Amino acid sequence: MNAPRQGLFASLLIVSFAFHTFLLVLATTHQLNENRASQGQLITSQLVTDSLTELEPANRVSLALLANRYATNPSVASIRILDANAQVLATGGLTKTREGEVFVRDALQNEKKVGIIEITLIEPSIGEILRTQWIAILCSLIFHALLWLAYRAIARPSRTEYLARINNESRLKFEIQTLTQALEQEKHNAALTIAQAQQAAQNKAKAQEEKAPVSEKPTLSLNIQYYDPKQLLDSVNKTVSVPYFNLCQIFLNKATELCLQHYKLNSSDIWTLHKFDEKGASISICSEKPNALACLTMISSVFQLLSEVLYKRYREEKRFVLQTRSAIACPIEEMQLSSSQAAERLVQQLVAKESALHVPNTLLKEIADHFELISMPNPTNVLTRHAFVFNGMDAATAELAQTFRTEILKSKQSKAS
Known part of the structure; x- marks a missing residue:
């Protein structure tokens, strides 16, 4: 005895799991975007502060060491330090080819532009987000599976209800058969009556012709x-x-x-x-x-x-x-x-x-x-x-x-x- 409409309920659970996963990825993406914006602003400000003394005059070695030190942050894809004329003084970063969000800030000393700091923070893909949220997704899947099992256990009719439904279906089937037989018999009687009436009319017409x-x-x-x-x-x-x-x-x-x-x-x-x-x-x-x-x-x-x-x-x-x-x-x-x-x-x-x-x-x-x-x-x-x-x-x-x-x-x- 299966629960009624199991297929429909399973379809609803699948839609619910997919929608829940979508909302989870959407919320995580939004949170990461906010964190990345705050982190980008903070790292850019710190690098501008640390590199002011090395930009005027430009010390390429110190700037390179400084860029490599900041590039050890796993969120940083690449760092570029430029002078006031946009000439590259130093670069850093382990994933320079990785796309992401770029943060740019001018380095000012005594209200004079002495350089430009450009930092690219990694923007995680959907796959990376799913890998970071696999525990939450797995819990959601287990929750929906438990809902499916609970529905099968709760909605399954009892033996008394099952027998009552079988008896009701049998009674309805018998009534339909009875009505069908009665309808066929009525059609047969109507056809027989029409045939008899037509025969009587023909006999009457022949009798009138003969008389x-x-x-x-x-x-x-x-x-x-x-x-x-x-x-x-x-x-x-x-x-x-x-x-x-x-x-x-x-x-x-x-x-x-x-x-x-x-x-x-x-x-x-x-x-x-x-x-x-x-x-x-x-x-x-x-x-x-x-x-x-x-x-x-x-x-x-x-x-x-x-x-x-x-x-x-x-x-x-x-x-x-x-x-x-x-x-x-x-x-x-x-x-x-x-x-x-x-x-x-x-x-x-x-x-x-x-x-x-x-x-x-x-x-x-x-x-x-x-x-x-x-x-x-x-x-x-x-x-x-x-x-x-x-x-x-x-x-x-x-x-x-x-x-x-x-x-x-x-x-x-x-x-x-």
């Missing part, structure tokens, strides 16, 4: 999908996407209602196969009804206008929005596709704001005078080979679509206010 009142009659289907090349729908939260889908469904319902009234059709003549979600929406109408294709085409045009208005407004408000594309199709026996399946495949060949059409030539005559149609470029199968892309509409049809769009937007604004 459609006009299932045995020829139908036309309108499929509207979002143009999402960057796959933004996969990254949007449901709290954002679901209200957006609901708003698109409201626009589709309003457009369908107005177009049915205009073309004098009943609400039972058209039915919803799939409401708006991330895959779009789909509606169908019996092709034998009068103006069925014109009604479905007008619904597509009005919804595209509403979608464009919604796209511009939401983009200005920096809200989530996507552009749409739509297609109208009839059943294709060669490909064994129903009208809704054909429309869903056809719309995937389009880009934003485009609308396409695949119907028999007999039905094309109903809208040929009102809409400009062009062949779909680069056809690859029967569906795209006989399909047309809307390229415009005449003034009367465009005005009617604009009127429906304005009426729906006004009703939406009035409800919002």
Whole structure:
């Protein structure tokens, strides 16, 4: 059982020992500097006093003996005695090449300069200071080592504390494992619930298609999908996407209602196969009804206008929005596709704001005078080979679509206010 955080405490002790050694060297250096200054001034004054009688006139032998006598001081690196003209009269010192602090003083006799005394005192290096203070440094090291041993002895947990910590860690580990298993089980249950809900929705959609009142009659289907090349729908939260889908469904319902009234059709003549979600929406109408294709085409045009208005407004408000594309199709026996399946495949060949059409030539005559149609470029199968892309509409049809769009937007604004 080791003491807690031994490594951190050891690092602190190492830093403390280094800092203590630094302070010790700093204090010793400061004390030596002060002592050297006092000693330099004292030796210089004494040498000036002793050499005055030998400087005028200059006695080189006596001055040399005097310099050698003062040079026996271990603190003296070198001594130079000069005359008034800075000519060297005598030198002394055993370590003349050693650097140090230089003390210079003029020798005055009767207020006349008769010479110059120059003494260099040795300035000890860091290594010399450490050698002189090795006892203090060793004591500091022993003190820090004792602190380390004392910490290991005092901070080491008792057996009871150690067992309690082990039990606590085991309990926490067990609780974490339990929570992890519960979370995994909850995720599994949520995934299972979502899968069951999706399966139920698919079964319900299939049942609605099978129970459609006009299932045995020829139908036309309108499929509207979002143009999402960057796959933004996969990254949007449901709290954002679901209200957006609901708003698109409201626009589709309003457009369908107005177009049915205009073309004098009943609400039972058209039915919803799939409401708006991330895959779009789909509606169908019996092709034998009068103006069925014109009604479905007008619904597509009005919804595209509403979608464009919604796209511009939401983009200005920096809200989530996507552009749409739509297609109208009839059943294709060669490909064994129903009208809704054909429309869903056809719309995937389009880009934003485009609308396409695949119907028999007999039905094309109903809208040929009102809409400009062009062949779909680069056809690859029967569906795209006989399909047309809307390229415009005449003034009367465009005005009617604009009127429906304005009426729906006004009703939406009035409800919002």
